[in-house]
Amino acid sequence: MIQLQQVWKTYSLESGPVNALQDISLTIPDNSFSAIIGPSGSGKSTLMCLIGCLDLPTQGTITLNGRNISKYSEDELAKIRGKMIGFVFQKFNLIPTLSALQNVMLPMMFQGTNQKVREKKAQELLTFVGLASRLSHRPSQLSGGEQQRVAIARSLANDPDIILADEPTGNLDSVTGTKIIELFQKLHSQGKTIIFVTHDTKMKQYAQNVITLRDGQLTGG
Ligand SMILES: Nc1ncnc2c1ncn2[C@@H]1O[C@H](COP(=O)(O)OP(=O)(O)O)[C@@H](O)[C@H]1O
Ligand SMILES: [Mg+2]
Numbered sequence: 001m002i003q004l005q006q007v008w009k010t011y012s013l014e015s016g017p018v019n020a021l022q023d024i025s026l027t028i029p030d031n032s033f034s035a036i037i038g039p040s041g042s043g044k045s046t047l048m049c050l051i052g053c054l055d056l057p058t059q060g061t062i063t064l065n066g067r068n069i070s071k072y073s074e075d076e077l078a079k080i081r082g083k084m085i086g087f088v089f090q091k092f093n094l095i096p097t098l099s100a101l102q103n104v105m106l107p108m109m110f111q112g113t114n115q116k117v118r119e120k121k122a123q124e125l126l127t128f129v130g131l132a133s134r135l136s137h138r139p140s141q142l143s144g145g146e147q148q149r150v151a152i153a154r155s156l157a158n159d160p161d162i163i164l165a166d167e168p169t170g171n172l173d174s175v176t177g178t179k180i181i182e183l184f185q186k187l188h189s190q191g192k193t194i195i196f197v198t199h200d201t202k203m204k205q206y207a208q209n210v211i212t213l214r215d216g217q218l219t220g221g
Pocket of ligand 2: 044045046
């Protein structure tokens, strides 16, 4: 379970402070499928970075499975991220010089998994996302939807409990985007907690739990 209590995130700029998030309190239950929805600039990515242990709140408390992570060091946050959280981004963020297989193997290397196990697991994950026949393709040799599938396979490499996806369908046509959402639904049915961020209000229909943001504040529905 992820819990935010009275969380603020303030960026200090020369022109003055920017409150990217103001007084956010919310709970994301285990094995839920949540959407964070709001227009551009509403604070979605900032919220995702806090939930994903990529950044710390300026004020307030964030609890992950009962642990208060609000004041963790960068090292402690990195450990939690590596074990518990998988990330998927709008621009896929694959390494262009590596094959699909190598891209999926990479996060396991950082966790110290041995080569044979990494390769087998990466193959299984790429098969799961429907890319068994694309293992040695580099990102530039894949379509956008295929690249996002590789990114999803990579996000699963270290068996995270939580998948965080920031505008995962933003660079895809709507048919391909729907397929990607279906893949998240499949992961959800296997027990993962899925949180996706989008500016597209139509995507509400896919989530059980909808969190709407405007100007850094929660709005009701
Ligand atoms: N690193 C930063 N420094 C200063 N301001 C930022 C930073 N990141 C985001 N912001 C500001 O915080 C607000 C929310 O940004 P963001 O979370 O990226 O929104 P969204 O993802 O919904 O488009 C915006 O006004 C943005 O300009
Ligand atoms: Mg954003």
